[in-house]
Amino acid sequence: xxxxxxxxxxxxxxxxxxxxxxxxxxxxxxxxxEEEKLESAQHGESTEVTQLKDALLxxxxxxxxxxxxxxxxxxxxxxxxxxxxxxxxxxxVDDLExxxxxxxxxxxxxxxxxxxxxxxKSLKKxxxxxxxxxxxxxxxxxxxxxxxxxxxxxxxxxxxxxxxxEKGYMLSGRVLRHAKVVVGAGE
Numbered sequence: 033x034x035x036x037x038x039x040x041x042x043x044x045x046x047x048x049x050x051x052x053x054x055x056x057x058x059x060x061x062x063x064x065x066e067e068e069k070l071e072s073a074q075h076g077e078s079t080e081v082t083q084l085k086d087a088l089l090x091x092x093x094x095x096x097x098x099x100x101x102x103x104x105x106x107x108x109x110x111x112x113x114x115x116x117x118x119x120x121x122x123x124x125v126d127d128l129e130x131x132x133x134x135x136x137x138x139x140x141x142x143x144x145x146x147x148x149x150x151x152x153k154s155l156k157k158x159x160x161x162x163x164x165x166x167x168x169x170x171x172x173x174x175x176x177x178x179x180x181x182x183x184x185x186x187x188x189x190x191x192x193x194x195x196x197x198e199k200g201y202m203l204s205g206r207v208l209r210h211a212k213v214v215v216g217a218g219e
Contacts (some may be wrong), residue, residue, distance in 0.1 A: 113210050118164050121210055122201060125159070128152040129199075163204045169193045169211040181211045188216025 132149055139145060156166075167178065172193050174181060178200055179193065188194045191212045200211025 039063050040143070061201050071188075076215055111203065111206060114162070115203055118159070118162075118201070118203060121159070125152065125155055127199060128155065139212075164208060166199050167202055169196050169200060169213050174213070174215055178207055178210060179213045181215050182212050184217040186217045186219040190216055190218025190219070192216050 053207055096181075128148060128151060132145075132152060133147060147195070158218040159165075169179060174191055174193060182197055183196055190214065194216050196211050198209075198212040201208040
């Protein structure tokens with residue numbers, strides 16, 4: 033603490049010495065301040081102050097840009113880390129959905145079937161809590177940002193999704209997995 037105090041006092045002494053030297057430069061032999069030298073010293077200092085202010089503003093703007101870029105990079109890193117994990121879980125959700133959808137009607141009773149349905153609902157609920165949400169594709173127009181077109185079917189409305197092979201999911205407003213869809217060809 034005393035070193036900082038001593039350093040601070042030394043800086044003040046240095047500044048005072050510099051000011052005294054500048055005053056001596058603008059005084060004539062009789063100790064009077066010459067107007068021309070005074071104005072020149074003031075203008076020189078004001079341009080230096082202006083330059084320092086500009087440099088400070090640029091540095092502040094650079095720092096703000098750095099903070100924004102760091103925040104964006106952090107968000108991207110979190111998204112990609114999460115997406116890597118969720119992409120490994122989503123095929124299991126697909127398997128459960130297919131199992132439920134393809135279970136014959138006479139087998140849709142009993143503890144085993146109810147357990148599979150409960151597991152699928154629980155898993156989807158947990159994923160939603162973590163920001164993963166499925167999106168509806170059937171009946172929508174094709175959006176290349178969200179859909180991978182696997183094939184086209186003649187006789188259906190052109191550019192409209194009529195079936196999906198694999199459901200698409202979003203994570204925090206960004207596409208986690210594209211929906212694999214069938215689109216009408218309009219013929």
